Amino acid sequence: MTSKRIPLVAGNWKMNFDHLEATYFIQQFAWKLRAIHFDHKRCEIALMPSFTSLRSVQVAIESDNLKIRYGAQAVSVTSQGAFTGDVSADMIAHLGCSYVIVGHSERRKYHPEDDANIVDQVRAVLAAGMQPILCVGESYEERRKGIELDFAVGQVRDVTCDLSDEEAAKLIVAYEPVWAIGTGMVATPQSAQDAAKAIRNDLSATFGTEVGETVRILYGGSVSSKNAVELIREPDVDGFLIGGAALKVDELTRICKLTMEATS
Ligand code: 13P
Numbered sequence: 001m002t003s004k005r006i007p008l009v010a011g012n013w014k015m016n017f018d019h020l021e022a023t024y025f026i027q028q029f030a031w032k033l034r035a036i037h038f039d040h041k042r043c044e045i046a047l048m049p050s051f052t053s054l055r056s057v058q059v060a061i062e063s064d065n066l067k068i069r070y071g072a073q074a075v076s077v078t079s080q081g082a083f084t085g086d087v088s089a090d091m092i093a094h095l096g097c098s099y100v101i102v103g104h105s106e107r108r109k110y111h112p113e114d115d116a117n118i119v120d121q122v123r124a125v126l127a128a129g130m131q132p133i134l135c136v137g138e139s140y141e142e143r144r145k146g147i148e149l150d151f152a153v154g155q156v157r158d159v160t161c162d163l164s165d166e167e168a169a170k171l172i173v174a175y176e177p178v179w180a181i182g183t184g185m186v187a188t189p190q191s192a193q194d195a196a197k198a199i200r201n202d203l204s205a206t207f208g209t210e211v212g213e214t215v216r217i218l219y220g221g222s223v224s225s226k227n228a229v230e231l232i233r234e235p236d237v238d239g240f241l242i243g244g245a246a247l248k249v250d251e252l253t254r255i256c257k258l259t260m261e262a263t264s
Pocket of ligand 1 (some may be wrong): 178182242245
């Protein structure tokens with residue numbers, strides 16, 4: 001990662017932790033971060049709980065004035081009305097959220113989230129004043145064919161083509177190869193760097209270098225304290241989107257500490 005951008009360690013809790021477990025985690029996490037003198041100016045931390053825990057997470061964070069940010073894992077493309085089960089961007093923003101994950105491969109797989117829907121989610125998140133964390137990444141099949149870079153760049157381009165420079169600058173991209181998610185098979189630092197660099201080059205070509213150099217590009221897929229340092233040392237990897245390891249408070253604390261130290 002380059003010193004121009006502040007690293008971001010984001011925990012995607014997926015469908016884990018009810019509101020009591022989420023509150024308990026935050027309290028332990030805050031205490032452990034304080035114990036290691038964690039400097040939030042050198043590394044940003046965000047947690048993405050399920051919708052039902054967002055309010056409790058907000059209360060836990062605001063009541064102790066913690067510097068941890070938080071967000072949602074998906075959002076409705078509409079602002080209100082007869083959409084049973086959906087949650088709007090404004091509802092999420094009103095809970096103090098900074099981020100919304102958009103287009104996670106598990107959402108693309110289990111829900112009807114195609115490119116058009118993902119574009120609309122990105123727009124909804126931006127319009128509500130939050131930042132989308134746009135997830136892209138190839139499956140094992142695309143990697144086998146050797147088209148992984150084109151595939152990831154194409155997924156970003158499909159979503160960003162109609163954005164203004166100003167909107168594009170607010171994006172965060174998470175490169176998460178599907179084959180690496182939850183499998184213990186982490187991408188090599190070089191392949192994470194190649195993908196992040198390809199995405200950044202394409203953003204620079206479309207929106208100008210300033211935007212390309214502003215957008216943070218995270219790596220996701222079996223991140224742990226064992227591989228985080230090597231990955232974050234790559235110049236275009238600006239942090240992590242973490243699943244399993246973000247459910248263990250000691251492990252997440254270690255990854256945050258290592259990221260902060262490696263990039264400072
Ligand atoms: P794991 O870290 O469990 O591989 O999950 C990655 C992920 O999907 C984060 O969004």
